[in-house]
Amino acid sequence: MPPTAEARRIPYRRARGDAVERAARDMLVAAGLREIARNANFRVGELDLVMRDHDCLVFVEVRYRRDARFGGGAASVDARKQLRLVRAAQVFLLRHPAWAMLPCRFDVIEAEGDPDSPRLHWIRAAFSA
Template identity: 65%
Template sequence: MARAEDSPDTSRPDRRARGGAVETAALRFLQRHGLRLLARNARARGGELDLVMHDGDSLVFVEVRYRASALFGGGAASVDAGKRRKLVLAAQAFLLAHPQHADSPCRFDVIDAGGDPQAPAIQWLKDAFRADDA
């Protein structure tokens, strides 16, 4: 009889699909608020940037966090000091790779999404932290 730990991990594709659905919902939400998409899932040294967007003249690095339940803290609470440092490093690498944006004012936003991943409740934390806070 096979034990649970012996069976292959089938949750990874579901988790990836759920994350994609939540990111798409966050993207649409931000676009309805006037932001324009520059890059999605931009890989850079130090990590991945979920969304890179323009808000007027500003470049916005958006971290999308999803929690089905806020029982153990919402998604925004999971953006701790270590995660903020990784996001700042990834943003710096993105700016080095895209020098045309190097002089743009930048900010870091967090989308805290919860509930149904197909239609999540979204809380937008604009200017959630600063690069010098990380």
């Protein structure tokens, strides 16, 4: 049986997401942040990027929209998504206690346009826990 249209889109979505996350990571590294982890998956949620900004641990959510007419990426990080990110960050800190003493921040990177060279907008301290 041939794969469904949705099944054929999944590898494309993953490749598109990887390209956008790489662009976001490269932008953050160029700004002086250091990568700690990428795509940290836990039962409670996923952390796209975990970075270190001087003495601060930064949990970064990367949100891609091909077109921002229906709301940008930051608008999609609603209270429910924020809770999932906070819970994933808590699990990350439990599993990596060496980082637990640092202050933490939640950033969002909005990406839109061509996934191979997206326009990026970095929202520092997009929400607090």
